[in-house]
Amino acid sequence: MAVSINMVPKLFFSFILVIIFLFTTACSQQEQEEEAETQGEQQGQQQMKQGQPFGGDEDLAFANALWKEMEKSNLVGESRIVDSEPYKGAPPHGMILDVSEQKVTVKGIEGDLVVKRNYGGDGLTVVDVKNDPAKYLEAVTIMMKREEGYDDENRNWFYVKYAPDGTIMKNPKDALLAGRVAKGAPTGCIACHKSAPGGDYLFIHDRFK
Ligand code: HEC
Numbered sequence: 001m002a003v004s005i006n007m008v009p010k011l012f013f014s015f016i017l018v019i020i021f022l023f024t025t026a027c028s029q030q031e032q033e034e035e036a037e038t039q040g041e042q043q044g045q046q047q048m049k050q051g052q053p054f055g056g057d058e059d060l061a062f063a064n065a066l067w068k069e070m071e072k073s074n075l076v077g078e079s080r081i082v083d084s085e086p087y088k089g090a091p092p093h094g095m096i097l098d099v100s101e102q103k104v105t106v107k108g109i110e111g112d113l114v115v116k117r118n119y120g121g122d123g124l125t126v127v128d129v130k131n132d133p134a135k136y137l138e139a140v141t142i143m144m145k146r147e148e149g150y151d152d153e154n155r156n157w158f159y160v161k162y163a164p165d166g167t168i169m170k171n172p173k174d175a176l177l178a179g180r181v182a183k184g185a186p187t188g189c190i191a192c193h194k195s196a197p198g199g200d201y202l203f204i205h206d207r208f209k
Contacts (some may be wrong), residue, residue, distance in 0.1 A: 094118030
């Protein structure tokens with residue numbers, strides 16, 4: 001069939017439409033691919049964060065929930081009941097320490113909790129601490145026995161170092177001290193507590209042997 005002269009503009013117009021259509025699909029496909037790529041990267045970053053032994057989002061959420069539980073149980077905070085005997089500590093913890101223990105449930109996980117308060121100050125004595133514990137409190141370090149599989153090689157302990165107001169403290173490399181601190185490193189909570197007598201990672205006694 002011969003193309004009549006008045007069909008030419010129509011054909012030309014359809015041709016342009018087809019070109020525009022092909023062009024837009026190609027572009028949006030590229031955009032989708034790019035989007036998928038950045039999503040992948042973000043997921044990768046997320047996984048890396050989740051996979052790190054400490055200071056990740058999950059560790060922080062758990063540590064914050066744990067602080068709330070400790071406040072409720074009066075283990076920390078303004079209404080804290082001083083029911084444990086302060087004693088002289090060894091480095092790296094405070095000059096005077098006191099430790100209390102109890103079971104807690106955090107985010108549905110029940111475990112034994114060891115709370116240690118670290119007091120410091122020049123010439124500090126046990127009596128000073130007994131008289132005004134809040135004044136000399138420098139940090140609260142805890143160990144909580146978590147569920148099996150959390151860190152089987154290290155007896156499943158979860159570590160946190162809190163400032164007196166419950167903020168999670170950082171190490172000199174700016175990593176937040178919550179979780180399996182610092183698994184795989186030659187120094188830090190795990191490396192040192194591994195050497196505690198009895199093999200239970202606790203210095204104070206061997207009850208968790
Ligand atoms: C260089 C060794 C060392 C490092 C590092 C260390 N600790 Fe300790 N920790 C001790 C010693 C020793 C004791 C026993 C108390 C004392 O006399 O100081 C102790 C006691 C404790 C206790 C009381 C229970 C027990 O084992 O007696 C807790 C809880 C605790 N540390 C938490 C932590 C946390 C959390 C970290 C990391 C932020 C940490 N520790 C890092 C040596 C260490």
